[in-house]
Amino acid sequence: MATGRTHRPATRSRGIPEATVARLPLYLRALTALSERSVPTVSSEELAAAAGVNSAKLRKDFSYLGSYGTRGVGYDVEYLVYQISRELGLTQDWPVVIVGIGNLGAALANYGGFASRGFRVAALIDADPAMAGKPVAGIAVQHTDELEHIIEDNGVSIGVIATPAGAAQQVCDRLVAAGVTSILNFAPTVLTVPDGVDVRKVDLSIELQILAFHEQRKAGEDSVQDSGPPAPAARTAAADRKGPDGDVPAVMPA
Amino acid sequence: MATGRTHRPATRSRGIPEATVARLPLYLRALTALSERSVPTVSSEELAAAAGVNSAKLRKDFSYLGSYGTRGVGYDVEYLVYQISRELGLTQDWPVVIVGIGNLGAALANYGGFASRGFRVAALIDADPAMAGKPVAGIAVQHTDELEHIIEDNGVSIGVIATPAGAAQQVCDRLVAAGVTSILNFAPTVLTVPDGVDVRKVDLSIELQILAFHEQRKAGEDSVQDSGPPAPAARTAAADRKGPDGDVPAVMPA
DNA sequence: TCATCTTTGTGCACGCGTTCACAAAGACAT
DNA sequence: ATGTCTTTGTGAACGCGTGCACAAAGATGA
Known part of the structure; x- marks a missing residue:
């Protein structure tokens, strides 16, 4: 994920948690798809599945926007599309x-x-x-x-x-x-x-490196012996330059 | 940020927290830059500044990898480059x-x-x-x-x-x-x-929408009266249908 | 009007991540 | 050796985010 990098410690903007804001576009996308198929209403369960999240989380997210659902029925698709769009500021140019x-x-x-x-x-x-x-x-x-x-x-x-x-x-x-x-x-x-x-x-490249980490973990799950990191102990200065493999990586991305 | 989307509930892979893994590439990039300038060692404070994070966080992150620093001195740049590369699985193809x-x-x-x-x-x-x-x-x-x-x-x-x-x-x-x-x-x-x-x-487009949300918030910071999320308390029925802005959207649930 | 059924909205508990603050560790000078 | 100074490594507290589980709300039918 691209990470927001602002020193705002806990910017609960207008009460809407950052994590929720990050999911709103996801919901909006799923809702737009439903709207195009002229689906009138959806339950939190269905919408959550479409957006790939937990239904309780979705309901809690929407609760920060207000009570836009109808118990026993679900959410009105068009109405929700509008509300989320407005909340995200997408009604303007x-x-x-x-x-x-x-x-x-x-x-x-x-x-x-x-x-x-x-x-x-x-x-x-x-x-x-x-x-x-x-x-x-x-x-x-x-x-x-x-x-x-x-x-x-x-x-x-x-x-x-x-x-x-x-x-x-x-x-x-x-x-x-x-x-x-x-x-x-x-x-x-x-x-x-x-x-x-x-x-x-x-x-x-950060995303790829994160994937590589997990990939390596999966691959070495059985045959890993750690190879004990060269004891970080006694190391005067620029002493032991080189890992077990011998050489260090090449260069950095532009 | 691009977000990892795996249903692994809390994959503390080999004890390294996911959040830490996501930052390792950042450290690696900063370290590589230092390495190219032939800087032999860095303190957590300096490196943290270069990577745009808190120094305590950086130290804790490194502590998951092992004790690679030297108290009173800092971290050996080349050594750390190698260790992180290996941890991320970048020593292989x-x-x-x-x-x-x-x-x-x-x-x-x-x-x-x-x-x-x-x-x-x-x-x-x-x-x-x-x-x-x-x-x-x-x-x-x-x-x-x-x-x-x-x-x-x-x-x-x-x-x-x-x-x-x-x-x-x-x-x-x-x-x-x-x-x-x-x-x-x-x-x-x-x-x-x-x-x-x-x-x-x-x-x-998700990233842009998140930016738009904050942008809108900044823009309306002076002219907004918060209007407090419609008190979850007394609300008869489909009564107060309308955003803080005043106008009502297209449709509503019947 | 009353009973039943569905689905929302949320109180609560738990766990991860962040940050503070400090003791332990080593470097270095005397 | 001993003391001082710097910087690491981490214990502990706190806050945010997540998910469970359930009561409240409304729809629907008799």
Whole structure:
């Protein structure tokens, strides 16, 4: 999961727990699917199954929004779609800028899920002058120099960073200075932002590494003998460099 | 964040808490950067700052791996890089297949972070016959028909799904049947898998929606009067149907 | 009106994760 | 050796999130 990285200690925003907020989009997706099939009502049990969660959890989540269900019947699909959309702020238009139009940035620009739900790609920004003017996903890429203008002219408050790691913090700083207060970061770096700015990160390689951990565990469940970590004891300085295998890994991702 | 979605209730794998495992890649990245600058040792305070976490948390995390620090000095960078790499299973080679070579799949194939850390793109698979044979990121795309062969021949245990939502579950089933036990899902769907299979999902639009929620909250922070969640107490029936905002949505339960 | 049946909404208990705060451990100087 | 200083490793307290289990609420039918 991309992890929110804000120092807000326990931001129970307006009483809605963060964990619940993170699940609302899931419910919304399931409800939208039901709505398209013209299903009028669902029980917490059915909806929970569709969203892949526990039904008690779902009911408790909805209870934070208010009492929108009818006992003995369930929840009205259309009504709930509206309530969750409103709660998430999807009834309004959110202009978004994507900075860094490489492979990933271009893929994001083309991603349908963007446009669908209140999010509108207001601009694509790249530092490469050669990219300027080139259309990606039907939108002309603009140069980084224009960043501040774009943010202000369009009232953008959400920025997506898809640049290489080295440029991310700098881009982030400029976005924030220009007025952006929410950032979705795809660059493999920890971003530092002032209070009041939300950052969520999506990190490919972290996800893979977590999977690898579990995978290794499954594989070695029978034949593992731990190999006793080279006693961390007596180690003067840069003494024993090298693990049992001999050499250390290569390099880091860009 | 992409959220792990496995029904393992509390898989304290080998005693290492899930939350800690999720942070290890973060530490590893910071440590690798230090290593490249030939920094010999770091204190928990410094490393924690670089990784964007609390130092006490970092120390506790490391304590699950063993006692790798030296009191009064800190941690040996190279040694720790090795230990974490080993713990995460990055000292071995993980062949990975990417299924669904659209915009996103292609971007993933080109992503540097893949190759760098023990992960090797073993094959690119797509259902479109027109894609077959076409090279993406220097690898020829293969047709879905080959999926089972590819998995078995290469001993692939990690699969990445970057297909449209509609195809995801089916692809997932085939991957699992062929022997894949870890899946990274980019398709906006809830995947159902048998026990023993790990699924992590990365969902663009969910991340954006969570940001929108907080963004909306910030925007309305001054003009909002809280309106206290409709007192769960006295509410006759379908009485107060209307959000704090005042207006009523489309429909209501009969 | 009353009885029955379904499904919500929630009180409660439990466990994981986070953080504080401090004692133990080692480095280093004298 | 002994003392001082730094930094680790962890015991303990706390808070959030989860899930059970049940009472309350409403629908439905006689």
